[in-house]
Amino acid sequence: MSETTTSLMSLAEAHQLVKYLENGQVIEANAAIDAAALRSAPEIFTEVGKLTRQLHDSLNNFQLDARITGLVEEDIPDAESRLEYVIEETEKAANTTMDALEKSMPITEEINTRIAEILPEWDKLMSREIVVGEFKALCLELDKLLKDTSQETQQLNSLMTEVLMAQGYQDLTGQVIRRVITLVKEVQDNLVHMLTVFGEPVVDKKAEPENKIKAEGPVIDAEQRDDVVNGQDDVDDLLSSLGF
Amino acid sequence: MDTNMKILVVDDFSTMRRIIKNLLKDLGFSNIQEADDGNTALPMLNQGDFDFVVTDWNMPGMQGIDLLRAIRADDKLKHLPVLMVTAEAKKEQIVAAAQAGVNGYVVKPFTAATLKEKLDKIFQRLG
Structure with a gap:
């Protein structure tokens, strides 16, 4: 004692x-x-x-922690539409890629078939077994093949560029998913906070003031907003209105 | 358009860097280097004689707008033409980029034709 x-x-x-x-x-x-x-x-x-x-x-x-109200009322629904956007973009990219492939394959098949047709005559020429009449026909066929192929490869080239451009979805959806991950983390932190809140006094965290322009990532609802541009034409119009 | 010019492509997504690099190659440029944000880009710009910068806006570390401002604030770099290729589409952002001295602004998703058009325009103006 x-x-x-x-x-x-x-x-x-x-x-x-x-x-x-x-x-x-x-x-x-x-x-x-x-x-x-x-x-x-x-x-x-x-x-x-x-x-x-x-x-x-x-x-x-x-109850007064504004951030929690914000999370529930705005950020979580916002995350939902962001994830919808991810689905749309990946679907668009997959379709663009497959469309281009479906257009490309007949072209390469066509080139392949025509080369296969000409090849026997060509072999004759190479082994000097061709006769004059056949040679003339071969020349005409080759002429046509070369010209057509030149056009077709250009077409293939632009289809390939389409495929290349479609891969941009990875960047756009990646940015959006990163944001959703940040949100999930914040929700998690708030849940942990909720579990500890009865054990110790809460420090009231105020939302940090927005004093500079924040990067926002891909805009997923451009049609419904008037503070964003909707496509490159709008960017060009805005810049030229600034005397750019 | 001098196709030998040295170009720095700054984007945190390697897929987007690859896309831009391929498009530039398609236009005849082959002297292209990459950086994944402003913090990596600035030392490269300071060391190597780059002629042109293509940059994203939203990147971890140093953002594109801050890279642009840093370039314009540096006597050795301020002449560098900078093309912004970004998903950032807020009007105030485009205005801010213009005020910071950007030479062109392409909003993602973009087409190969748009990129070419903007590049042509920038080089035309530079003479």
């Missing part, structure tokens, strides 16, 4: 209490116990008061 601890009941009072009990003076005994208990009451009241205040503040802060 620590020397500084003071007993709630003195030895004399305790003797008195025992006496009351021995004599069957229940009322007097109870009064003596209550009197002793009251001496520690103020401390308990203060403690309970403190806890109540903390709990009240925590609950208040938690």
Whole structure:
């Protein structure tokens, strides 16, 4: 027992209490116990008061945390439409790529077939077995093949560029997914915060002021907004209106 | 258009760098280097005699707009033409880029023809 601890009941009072009990003076005994208990009451009241205040503040802060309302009302629905955008973009890219492939394959097949047709005559020429009439026909066929192929390879080239450009989806969707990951992380942090909020006082985090232009990533609802451009033509118009 | 010019392509997504590089190659440029954000790009620009910069806006580390401002603030680099190729489509952003001295602004997704047109325009103006 620590020397500084003071007993709630003195030895004399305790003797008195025992006496009351021995004599069957229940009322007097109870009064003596209550009197002793009251001496520690103020401390308990203060403690309970403190806890109540903390709990009240925590609950208040938690409800008032604007970030949580923002998360629920704006950011999570926003994440949903962002993910929809990812699906749309990947679908578009897949279709563009497959369209271009479907247009390319008949072209290469056609070139292949025509070369296969000419090849026997060509082999004859190379082994010097060709006769004059056949040679003339071969020259005409080759002339046509070369000219057609030249056109067709240009066509193939532009189809390949289409495929190349379609791969831009990876960048656009990647940016969007990164944002959603950030949001998921924030939701997670808030859930952890919610679990700890009753244990310790909450520090009220204010949203940081937007003092500079923030990068926003691909705009997924350009039609419904008037603060963004809708395509390159709008960019060009805006820039030329600035005298660019 | 001098196809020997040295070009720096700055984008955090390697796929987009590849696309832009391929398009530039298709236009005849072959001297192309890459950086994944402004912090990587600036030292490269300071060391190597680049003639042209194509940059994204939204990148971790140093963003494209800050790279542009850093280029314009540097006596050795400020003459460099900068083309921004970005998904950032807010009007205030385009205005900010113009004010910071961008030479062209292409918004993603873009076509090969758009990129070529903007490049032609920039080189025309530079003479």
